[in-house]
Amino acid sequence: MDIITAEQRSRNMAAIRSRNTRPELYMRKLLFSMGYRYSINSKKVPGHPDIYLKKYNTAVFINGCFWHRHEGCKYSYMPKSRVEFWQKKFEMNIRRDSVVKAELRDADVKCLVIWECSIKKMGKNPEFCSEILSAIAEFFKSQNLYMEL
Numbered sequence: 001m002d003i004i005t006a007e008q009r010s011r012n013m014a015a016i017r018s019r020n021t022r023p024e025l026y027m028r029k030l031l032f033s034m035g036y037r038y039s040i041n042s043k044k045v046p047g048h049p050d051i052y053l054k055k056y057n058t059a060v061f062i063n064g065c066f067w068h069r070h071e072g073c074k075y076s077y078m079p080k081s082r083v084e085f086w087q088k089k090f091e092m093n094i095r096r097d098s099v100v101k102a103e104l105r106d107a108d109v110k111c112l113v114i115w116e117c118s119i120k121k122m123g124k125n126p127e128f129c130s131e132i133l134s135a136i137a138e139f140f141k142s143q144n145l146y147m148e149l
């Protein structure tokens, strides 16, 4: 038997494609409250980022740790069964992410990846939350093209 139930899996499956997930809404709300303005799922930007800030020419991706294989993260576990199926799926996701990363770089669009586990921690730890928010603010103003939090 699978370690996750069919219901959980279909929820997971929906999560990778679905928009407006909880971590995404949380991040959007925070950025908005800090005065940042953005568009959502902009079709004009490579990878259709969850959040795009025109003023800072920055695409923001809220990555689920399981689907996007956050390295060394506890949420990035390997399901116990149908390992081959999952491996293929994960490889495809990783490949797509790296293609998008390269496209953004070629288009001179800055890319900020925020992992779901960081957002979870932000919700629980106000100190960590403000650290992340200042790192984001600095990144927007910097010349750096890529950052992961």
Ligand SMILES: [Zn+2]
Residues within 6 Å of the ligand: 065, 070, 073, 074, 075, 076, 115, 116, 117, 118
């Ligand atoms: Zn993670």
